[in-house]
Amino acid sequence: MSRALARVPDSLTGQIVTPGDRRYAQLRSTYTTTASPAGVLLPKNTAQVVAAIRYAREQRLPIAVRSGGHGLSGASSNNGGLVIDLSMLNRVQVLHERSGLFRVEAGARWANVAKALAPYGLVISSGDHGNVGVGGLATGGGVGWLVRSSGLTIDRVRAVEVVLADGTLVRADAEHEPELFWLVRGAGAGAGIVVAFEIEATEQRSVGVAQLVIEAHPDGRTVRDWAGYLAQAPRELSAAAVLFSEGRSALMSITAVVAAESLRRARPLVEPLLAIGKVLEHRTDLLPYPTLVPTAHLHPNVGQQRGTTTNGLFTELGDAAARAVTRAVTGPGRAVIQLRSLGGAVNDVAPEATAYPHRHQNTLVIASTFPPQSGAALDAAWRSAAGRADGSYVNFESRPDPAAFARIYPGETGARVRRLWRRYDPDGVFRPALLTGQPTRSGQSTRSGQPHRRRR
């Protein structure tokens, strides 16, 4: 055991993995970042989470909180500190079957959540990847395959169990600790450690899934028409598209998901997408929802996906914005762009109801560069589109700093988030780099990370 981890309390022995342990190689890093923590603690229950926070504070060890390890900034590991890895807190329990209420522990992966809910004919819209953890996604937002029909993941959260920085366990919902409940839905990373969420699932067994590859016109019209159609389409339709360069032009790989139990209902909603550009491939199938976030996605995170990611929210992607987004891909920066549909149920929620205030935008645009392209290349490629964005989403930002904070939590929301982070964590034990722009207190750089390149 390393010197830094002296005097580990009895309640935690056996749950700590240190550099000499054979499991350390698989636990030290995140999806985007290789790191060297002094130890990784794997609590099996809430009492051990409490003990871990107390221990780290007594030993003055920086804490990194990890659920699935997919966070883009790499802040769910550190150098020289303690990682509290919740992967053993991964139960999914039905609380009330008729209303579809589930208790989901933060360390579960969304693939396992989908699998656990499938026998009930229920789903929780989460994200597009089964290996992403519940804790990071459900404290930031959750833009999933059914986002326009079900809303963000946080919009279906009915209660949370949080261990605060002083070791207190609090259950927060709309009536009890409403300020904490507000904070955790959008800005949870600085509030404490959420050990479990109560989430209301929606009825859905199968979904219509269309996969298309389309040539994207260099003047931006394909992107404009994609976003224009999605902004006013029936809310059963949600879609994502990856835009990537192919020689001097760009291709758009679209996955459109219809919350419908029959192809007869799904096909007409997808059809208008066939008219936005030259279609190179297309198929539409009716699939069980878990095939979108399958357990085949599960894998260890060992720093395998480096890069830089940022994003912007758009109410409208008009000619100029759509051209700027397309040029980010075809220009010298060679960014990879993802488009995600929003609107629908997301915009039914009042902007002040949660710490995710962006309730009028219709499209999320995510921009990434991967080595050998640098973060500076991303900035150059993204600058023109960034100037037209109206806010951004915390979970697709790999370089958290105060400028990103202002885009993510604008105006009154930002003031309330700051005030509440200070109230629940006065000593800054979990202080997000969004406030400081500094590397985490362990000295780990937060300047890397992003989602996977192409998904098909």
Ligand SMILES: Cc1cc2nc3c(=O)[nH]c(=O)nc-3n(C[C@H](O)[C@H](O)[C@H](O)COP(=O)(O)OP(=O)(O)OC[C@H]3O[C@@H](n4cnc5c(N)ncnc54)[C@H](O)[C@@H]3O)c2cc1C
């Ligand atoms: C391949 C890939 C696909 C993605 N797809 C989507 C998508 O479709 N939709 C979408 O919305 N997002 C998506 N994301 C972004 C994702 O929501 C964030 O990266 C999220 O933070 C990952 O959650 P995690 O638990 O795996 O992360 P971790 O790396 O474990 O955590 C990230 C940060 O979240 C905070 N955190 C984690 N757990 C807790 C907790 N229990 N309590 C309090 N704070 C906590 C910590 O500050 C931590 O540093 C994707 C990311 C990747 C890499």
